[in-house]
Amino acid sequence: MHKFLIHNQGDHVGVATSPIQSGEKVTGVYMDTDEKVDVTSHGDIPLGHKIAVADLAEGESVIKYLVTIGETTASLSKGDYVHTHNIKTKRW
Numbered sequence: 001m002h003k004f005l006i007h008n009q010g011d012h013v014g015v016a017t018s019p020i021q022s023g024e025k026v027t028g029v030y031m032d033t034d035e036k037v038d039v040t041s042h043g044d045i046p047l048g049h050k051i052a053v054a055d056l057a058e059g060e061s062v063i064k065y066l067v068t069i070g071e072t073t074a075s076l077s078k079g080d081y082v083h084t085h086n087i088k089t090k091r092w
Helices: none
Strands: 003-005 013-014 025-030 037-041 049-050 061-063 069-071
Touching: 013 061
Parallel strands: 003 025
Antiparallel strands: 003 013, 013 049, 025 037, 061 069
């Protein structure tokens, strides 16, 4: 059973469809291809929040829906909790 969804191939984050515990090995599904991906969570991730499915350096764009949704303020590793502590908007 999957615990997160990724909208498109090329997205850097998925969205938790149920709470994810730190250290939990979880499966996600790409909605456009039905391909599965396994990730080990590096932190607790609440329902509806983002999990990284790609490694990103500080200052890189974060992609969701094949659109840039922000920029990393710290490096991210696959499985990291992605939220306001490590991503910011590029609008201002």
